[in-house]
Amino acid sequence: MNLIKVLFITLGLTLTANVANAQQKVGSVNTEDIFASLPEVKTIGATIDNLTKTKQTEIEKLINDYQAKLKTAQDKEKTLSEANKEAVTKELIAAQTELQTLGKKIEETRTQAAKDISAKQNELLSPLQKKVRDAIYAVAKERSLNFVFDTAAQESNNLLYTDGSEDITAIVKSKLGATATSAKPAAKSK
Numbered sequence: 366m367n368l369i370k371v372l373f374i375t376l377g378l379t380l381t382a383n384v385a386n387a388q389q390k391v392g393s394v395n396t397e398d399i400f401a402s403l404p405e406v407k408t409i410g411a412t413i414d415n416l417t418k419t420k421q422t423e424i425e426k427l428i429n430d431y432q433a434k435l436k437t438a439q440d441k442e443k444t445l446s447e448a449n450k451e452a453v454t455k456e457l458i459a460a461q462t463e464l465q466t467l468g469k470k471i472e473e474t475r476t477q478a479a480k481d482i483s484a485k486q487n488e489l490l491s492p493l494q495k496k497v498r499d500a501i502y503a504v505a506k507e508r509s510l511n512f513v514f515d516t517a518a519q520e521s522n523n524l525l526y527t528d529g530s531e532d533i534t535a536i537v538k539s540k541l542g543a544t545a546t547s548a549k550p551a552a553k554s555k
Contacts, residue, residue: 389511392531397517402543409489416485420478427471500540504533
């Protein structure tokens with residue numbers, strides 16, 4: 366009977382040790398904080414802001430042209446009389462067609478501007494996102510982490526609780542040579 370107890374205790378301890386060894390190491394990282402600390406982000410932001418201003422200026426110029434032509438047509442309409450009715454009506458019809466064309470051009474320019482800005486953001490941010498992702502992967506491998514959750518996006522990855530995980534944000538920032546500025550820490554939930 367004693368031998369059976371010792372056998373069960375030994376078996377229990379062995380299983381407990383195996384379960385403890387099989388646990389996965391989990392880490393967390395705050396990508397918002399990392400991106401906020403990278404100098405490249407400020408440069409990219411300035412580039413996108415300049416492009417946005419350029420596109421906005423282009424659109425405003427078209428809108429001003431539209432408004433000027435509309436005012437000209439409205440002023441022309443006021444000169445309508447029986448004597449010049451036919452000539453003024455033709456001019457107003459031509460102005461209406463021109464205003465419709467200009468209105469379409471404004472909308473097309475707005476749509477194209479949004480596409481251009483989005484494409485430029487993707488072009489500039491993609492390499493930086495890859496650089497950050499590669500640094501996170503490298504740190505995770507160095508620290509023998511099995512999982513790393515982004516605490517900046519808790520809602521989208523269903524991270525419910527992060528206490529006890531290893532936060533590798535500072536190490537990733539150090540690997541990237543980023544400054545030590547800190548974004549608002551992610552809220553811990555239970």
